[in-house]
Amino acid sequence: MVTRLTAVMTDGPCEPDGVTGLRWAAVGNAAALGQAAAAFCRRHGCDVLPDVHRGHSWARACVTAPALLRAVTAMIGPNVAVESSLLVVKRPECPYVVPAHQDGINDRIVLDPARSVAVWLALSDVGETAGCLQVAAGSHRAGYKPYRRETTGCDLHLAVRDPARFVFTKLPVTAGAAIALDVRTVHRSATNRGPVPRIALNIRYVAPGAVHLRRREPLPVLDVICGNSWSSPPPPRQGRA
Numbered sequence: 001m002v003t004r005l006t007a008v009m010t011d012g013p014c015e016p017d018g019v020t021g022l023r024w025a026a027v028g029n030a031a032a033l034g035q036a037a038a039a040f041c042r043r044h045g046c047d048v049l050p051d052v053h054r055g056h057s058w059a060r061a062c063v064t065a066p067a068l069l070r071a072v073t074a075m076i077g078p079n080v081a082v083e084s085s086l087l088v089v090k091r092p093e094c095p096y097v098v099p100a101h102q103d104g105i106n107d108r109i110v111l112d113p114a115r116s117v118a119v120w121l122a123l124s125d126v127g128e129t130a131g132c133l134q135v136a137a138g139s140h141r142a143g144y145k146p147y148r149r150e151t152t153g154c155d156l157h158l159a160v161r162d163p164a165r166f167v168f169t170k171l172p173v174t175a176g177a178a179i180a181l182d183v184r185t186v187h188r189s190a191t192n193r194g195p196v197p198r199i200a201l202n203i204r205y206v207a208p209g210a211v212h213l214r215r216r217e218p219l220p221v222l223d224v225i226c227g228n229s230w231s232s233p234p235p236p237r238q239g240r241a
């Protein structure tokens with residue numbers, strides 16, 4: 001049985017708009033971590049890296065930044081794990097558009113919006129020219145949307161089917177800023193038309209019981225960051241959220 005996409009209609013951690021701005025690091029510290037990330041990507045010839053928090057100290061430093069964890073625990077409680085992370089480096093010379101999408105749903109899982117939050121971290125200054133995040137405020141209230149597959153370069157995105165019905169607001173920020181999103185908030189970003197790489201890390205934080213499986217598969221690996229209620233998490237519900 002497949003999870004009904006509109007099933008999760010609860011309030012999330014970023015009411016009322018489904019978007020909360022915060023600062024996770026000083027500009028210089030964030031930019032230094034961004035340079036480490038960009039150097040790694042240059043060496044390995046890649047611009048998009050999934051689950052970087054597992055293997056790289058600079059990424060671990062980002063996902064565990066004290067100011068960030070204070071905000072995340074205030075939103076979803078003291079037990080926090082990372083469900084996934086994604087580093088995106090948009091080089092100026094490479095067109096890279098992230099289509100309008102929601103972070104809390106894919107073919108395998110649906111996240112409970114009351115027990116999860118998506119956080120986008122700026123590791124460089126990300127102004128309008130650099131392709132800043134664009135969010136559809138309040139879009140979370142209508143729940144999860146049907147999606148379709150859309151490819152950017154070699155990367156697959158699960159784009160909402162009806163992006164034209166949303167009104168997007170551009171959110172230019174400096175390095176060290178973060179934008180927390182309800183996992184149902186529709187968001188997108190454009191190509192970097194500035195002169196330097198635009199570096200950002202997307203993180204999905206979850207509390208126990210947040211991850212609901214859409215298929216009969218093992219629960220994804222969760223990287224526990226804090227809290228002591230992870231030894232016996234409630235079993236994930238199968239079939240519907």
Ligand SMILES: O=C(O)CCC(=O)C(=O)O
Pocket residue numbers: 086088098103132133187188189190200202
């Ligand atoms: O870095 C970006 O521009 C957005 C990426 C994003 O929204 C995502 O990976 O969920």
